[in-house]
Amino acid sequence: MDTTTEQPQLLIEQQPHDEAEAASLAQLAELLAATDPLPDLRDLAPAVRQLFPAPAYLVGCGSAHIWLHRVGDPARLALIR
Numbered sequence: 001m002d003t004t005t006e007q008p009q010l011l012i013e014q015q016p017h018d019e020a021e022a023a024s025l026a027q028l029a030e031l032l033a034a035t036d037p038l039p040d041l042r043d044l045a046p047a048v049r050q051l052f053p054a055p056a057y058l059v060g061c062g063s064a065h066i067w068l069h070r071v072g073d074p075a076r077l078a079l080i081r
Contacts, residue, residue, distance in 0.1 A: 008032045008041060011079045017070070024051050025078065032080065041066050041080060048080070 010032050016022035028051050031044075038044060045061040048068065052059055057077075058069040066080040 007037050008035055008044065008080050011081070013076045013078060014073075027051055028078070028080075039063075044080070052077075 010025075010029050012025060016025055028048065031047060031051070035044065040063045042061050042063055045059060045066055048061075048066055049057075049059045052068055054071075056071055058071060060067050060069075064081060067076055068078040068080075069075075070077055
């Protein structure tokens with residue numbers, strides 16, 4: 001079993017809709033930069049949900065990734081892995 005951990009990486013897949021969303025994405029990048037490597041990204045999901053709350057956003061996660069969608073948009077806004 002591989003027990004190594006890596007620093008979470010943010011991949012922004014769409015341009016922000018407005019300045020507020022751009023600010024939230026910048027805060028997310030800062031959060032990830034300050035986060036120690038995690039073996040399971042599910043521990044980070046609550047903080048992502050605070051930055052991108054429902055009902056405007058959908059945040060899903062697995063042990064190796066967190067995905068972020070705008071409600072009503074099938075394309076991902078961002079991915080953390």
